[in-house]
């Protein structure tokens with residue numbers, strides 16, 4: 001494991017964060033004959049090493065903390081910060097390695113840290129402690145992915161493709177495919193504010209998956225799609241995996257995860273409770 005950490009760090013020109021830590025290795029890698037031939041088996045794409053994410057939030061002060069002169073003076077004397085500042089320790093020492101061709105489902109109860117973990121892998125949240133190493137550019141596709149509600153679907157497709165680094169020629173080539181995949185038909189000419197949440201989610205998925213991603217992080221984006229759209233999305237996720245990408249999928253619908261992923265990580269209160277074969281992990285998760 002230390003070699004893996006070192007190898008990726010060398011690619012990025014950094015010191016390995018915690019070289020001697022026992023990093024969890026995928027317990028059940030997909031057999032060689034199931035992987036496409038040109039994908040080097042066992043090549044890591046994402047290493048999450050003892051990751052901690054802490055949010056700092058300003059909430060309402062408790063009665064004890066509420067302002068009076070004595071409390072304020074005590075805080076000054078004790079050099080305490082603003083009383084309303086709370087810390088939420090959302091991810092607590094998560095460690096795992098993801099490989100080329102993996103589709104990893106992340107399950108867990110509300111507030112267990114799934115979205116936080118994805119945002120940290122995408123590089124949107126700085127680690128409080130630990131580290132995330134990625135080989136390739138991670139792209140987060142979330143329910144709130146930044147499309148502009150006041151612009152038409154057409155404009156959003158063009159801008160979204162540019163934002164992913166496509167050239168004008170590539171955008172022209174992909175445009176119709178994106179419209180067809182999303183199934184929004186003539187709504188493409190209307191502002192996104194007129195779309196149902198399902199239509200918005202389908203368009204977001206169609207745009208994001210039009211490009212080959214090294215690491216694609218999907219947060220509940222399939223949740224609002226209908227059965228037919230989910231089938232199409234699952235096929236596309238398989239394509240991404242076959243082109244040696246890695247996909248992370250957060251979804252409350254365990255069936256989607258079981259049908260799409262070759263591995264599942266169960267997060268509980270910010271920690272990994274189980275990591276392995278989808279059927280086994282989901283069965284254990286369902287038992288509670």
Ligand SMILES: Nc1ncnc2c1ncn2[C@@H]1O[C@H](COP(=O)(O)OP(=O)(O)OP(=O)(O)O)[C@@H](O)[C@H]1O
Pocket residue numbers: 055056057088089090108109110111112113114115116117
């Ligand atoms: N922006 C934020 N500021 C402060 N706390 C946050 C923020 N986002 C999430 N949290 C807290 O971090 C913890 C983990 O939240 P997170 O959204 O990652 O969980 P989740 O498993 O994705 O939940 P859900 O299934 O409800 O989407 C929760 O306690 C949540 O309240």
